[in-house]
Amino acid sequence: MLNWLKNLVKRYWAPLSYLFFGILTTLVNYAVYLPCYNLFHLSASVSNIVAWVFAVVFAYLTNKPFVFRSHDWSAKTVVPEFARFVGCRVASGALETGILLLFVDLLGQDGNVWKIITSIIVVVVNYLGSKLLVFRK
Numbered sequence: 001m002l003n004w005l006k007n008l009v010k011r012y013w014a015p016l017s018y019l020f021f022g023i024l025t026t027l028v029n030y031a032v033y034l035p036c037y038n039l040f041h042l043s044a045s046v047s048n049i050v051a052w053v054f055a056v057v058f059a060y061l062t063n064k065p066f067v068f069r070s071h072d073w074s075a076k077t078v079v080p081e082f083a084r085f086v087g088c089r090v091a092s093g094a095l096e097t098g099i100l101l102l103f104v105d106l107l108g109q110d111g112n113v114w115k116i117i118t119s120i121i122v123v124v125v126n127y128l129g130s131k132l133l134v135f136r137k
Helices: 002-011 013-039 044-067 075-106 111-134
Strands: none
Touching: 002 013, 013 044, 013 111, 044 075, 044 111, 075 111
């Protein structure tokens, strides 16, 4: 039984670890977004941009070694890799911010609810971008 579980985790390491660190990244994002939006009364789109910066840095630092098992921290690897990572995240961050701008800032919907909805979309887009464009073998 233990070997079966070990083999299962080994086989599905990338999506399982991405899910785990994705949850942590989402928590970092919410830990910044919620106070900005609810306590400091920044707009949903501005709160999202601030939260995005913190979440992207955290995600890169965890996804690189733990999810995609990329252990080369030399500048010649990290600089282009981080640029691709941020590029992918800019696209999903712009999508998320655009949705929040439309539905919350312009249409007056609940910013907390729409943050959850957009988070689901972003997780899928970010995983595909990271797997296909950033940490490819």
